[in-house]
Amino acid sequence: MRRIWGFCIASLVGLVAVAPAAQSAPNSAPWHLDRINQRSGPIDSNADLGALTGAGINIYIVDSGVLPTHEQFGGRVVAGTDPVSSTGESVIDPRASDCDGHGTHVAGLAAGTTVGVARGATVIAVRVLNCDGDGTVDNVVAALRWIRSHHVSGKAAIVNLSLGVDRNDDGAAIDAQVTEMLAEGIVVTIAAGNGNQNGVPYNACDISPGHVPGALTVAASTFADTAASYSNGGPCIDLFAPGGDSSARILSAWNTGNSDYSNDVGTSMASPLVAGYAALLAQQQPSLCAAQISDAIVQRATPNALGGVIATTPNRLLFVDTSPIPATVPGLASNIITTVSSGSVLASWELPCDGGSTLTKTTVSLYRGSTLLQRRTLTPGTTTARFTRLQNGVQYRVRVQHHNAIGDGASTTRWKTVTVRALRSGETIPVRSIGRFAGDLTMKWKVASSSRGVCKVLSNPTSIRFLRAGTCRVAIRTNAGGTPAIHNLRVN
Numbered sequence: 488m489r490r491i492w493g494f495c496i497a498s499l500v501g502l503v504a505v506a507p508a509a510q511s512a513p514n515s516a517p518w519h520l521d522r523i524n525q526r527s528g529p530i531d532s533n534a535d536l537g538a539l540t541g542a543g544i545n546i547y548i549v550d551s552g553v554l555p556t557h558e559q560f561g562g563r564v565v566a567g568t569d570p571v572s573s574t575g576e577s578v579i580d581p582r583a584s585d586c587d588g589h590g591t592h593v594a595g596l597a598a599g600t601t602v603g604v605a606r607g608a609t610v611i612a613v614r615v616l617n618c619d620g621d622g623t624v625d626n627v628v629a630a631l632r633w634i635r636s637h638h639v640s641g642k643a644a645i646v647n648l649s650l651g652v653d654r655n656d657d658g659a660a661i662d663a664q665v666t667e668m669l670a671e672g673i674v675v676t677i678a679a680g681n682g683n684q685n686g687v688p689y690n691a692c693d694i695s696p697g698h699v700p701g702a703l704t705v706a707a708s709t710f711a712d713t714a715a716s717y718s719n720g721g722p723c724i725d726l727f728a729p730g731g732d733s734s735a736r737i738l739s740a741w742n743t744g745n746s747d748y749s750n751d752v753g754t755s756m757a758s759p760l761v762a763g764y765a766a767l768l769a770q771q772q773p774s775l776c777a778a779q780i781s782d783a784i785v786q787r788a789t790p791n792a793l794g795g796v797i798a799t800t801p802n803r804l805l806f807v808d809t810s811p812i813p814a815t816v817p818g819l820a821s822n823i824i825t826t827v828s829s830g831s832v833l834a835s836w837e838l839p840c841d842g843g844s845t846l847t848k849t850t851v852s853l854y855r856g857s858t859l860l861q862r863r864t865l866t867p868g869t870t871t872a873r874f875t876r877l878q879n880g881v882q883y884r885v886r887v888q889h890h891n892a893i894g895d896g897a898s899t900t901r902w903k904t905v906t907v908r909a910l911r912s913g914e915t916i917p918v919r920s921i922g923r924f925a926g927d928l929t930m931k932w933k934v935a936s937s938s939r940g941v942c943k944v945l946s947n948p949t950s951i952r953f954l955r956a957g958t959c960r961v962a963i964r965t966n967a968g969g970t971p972a973i974h975n976l977r978v979n
């Protein structure tokens with residue numbers, strides 16, 4: 488069985504999803520917010536998290552959807568992708584809304600106006616769990632791929648996954664997508680899971696995607712400042728955040744009405760609090776790399792604040808500290824595409840995170856084997872370079888590196904190898920042979936009107952037919968739209 492479950496207690500113990508009795512709005516700040524702005528307990532009736540709100544930052548809530556009209560969101564919910572409805576498993580309208588409740592609760596904790604951390608962030612509802620609160624690996628993978636194509640390169644974004652699957656249940660496919668998201672500048676927060684049901688600590692390293700090292704894997708703490716008895720533990724935990732227990736649950740938005748609330752318990756509730764904090768940091772410094780934000784969150788957590796933490800689990804509790812994060816070198820360019828024409832290669836890429844310090848230049852290098860043939864220095868912001876006078880039939884390699892005042896970003900892991908050749912009139916080629924994104928993301932291709940006489944795009948399978956000699960202009964864009972990459976193909 489390749490089933491995904493959400494990490495609130497109700498779903499873990501296999502209860503039929505019954506909407507908890509709706510509560511009314513909180514009169515004062517809930518304890519989960521009060522606790523995370525102070526180093527030690529008990530809570531002090533002050534839940535001030537500072538001036539940052541996460542405004543302008545996208546938090547993707549990968550869950551059962553989100554009730555977009557709930558009063559906690561003030562119109563800040565955007566419908567993302569909804570593979571559960573698309574595949575007909577349980578269709579709801581509006582798209583990516585919530586017929587379970589789990590996702591609305593989780594989103595409220597990340598970004599609710601009074602129950603959440605990032606009270607001005609944009610929530611993008613990504614629905615992978617059905618009305619019973621479970622889902623499939625395939626739908627999660629499809630959703631994460633969509634997020635990667637929707638995410639704007641070079642700008643920090645947050646993904647929360649309050650769900651998981653046993654690693655040996657095809658978890659590798661989800662892990663791979665999480666690893667790509669991290670490389671593309673997305674902070675990923677993941678619930679550790681609630682497997683510790685019988686007093687035997689369950690190791691979060693056995694859960695996908697919670698064991699992926701670069702992600703922030705969040706265990707649950709209680710009102711009494713202990714590790715929650717149900718929470719998974721072990722060395723794959725990055726930090727704890729309030730997840731509550733039966734004596735003090737976590738209040739957040741519920742899907743049954745625009746002013747309905749419910750109390751819930753689980754690592755599902757802890758993880759989005761960390762996601763909200765990440766959004767505050769991203770708002771302050773939007774071009775930070777994901778690892779800078781994640782590392783700061785771990786380093787700023789309060790050490791040894793909790794009782795009952797087993798020796799292999801890091802004892803760190805979420806602490807919201809919004810001081811600026813020091814700059815580092817830029818990250819890696821993503822989605823590097825190399826497109827050949829006769830005697831030339833066009834390289835294009837998406838800008839990386841700048842590490843918190845403005846890019847000063849880009850260098851693009853062309854190699855034949857290990858021999859450097861050309862190195863170009865480009866003004867910052869440039870995203871294409873064409874190399875000409877190359878030999879057809881020869882394999883070349885391109886690499887891209889970015890620089891800022893701190894130093895030189897990494898480049899060596901993102902080589903692109905391409906064999907230069909002529910494109911001939913009468914030939915039909917698959918569009919992916921002129922370049923595709925790493926990880927094979929869904930993209931849109933369009934031939935410019937000026938080159939309709941030279942070539943046209945054929946659909947299913949997608950290919951390009953060259954009608955005669957000339958220049959064919961092809962625009963590529965991802966699902967999300969944005970600025971298309973223009974590729975000029977010279978047809979002989």
Ligand SMILES: [Ca+2]
Nearest residue numbers: 521525531533
């Ligand atoms: Ca407080």
Ligand SMILES: [Ca+2]
Nearest residue numbers: 700701702725
């Ligand atoms: Ca980690």
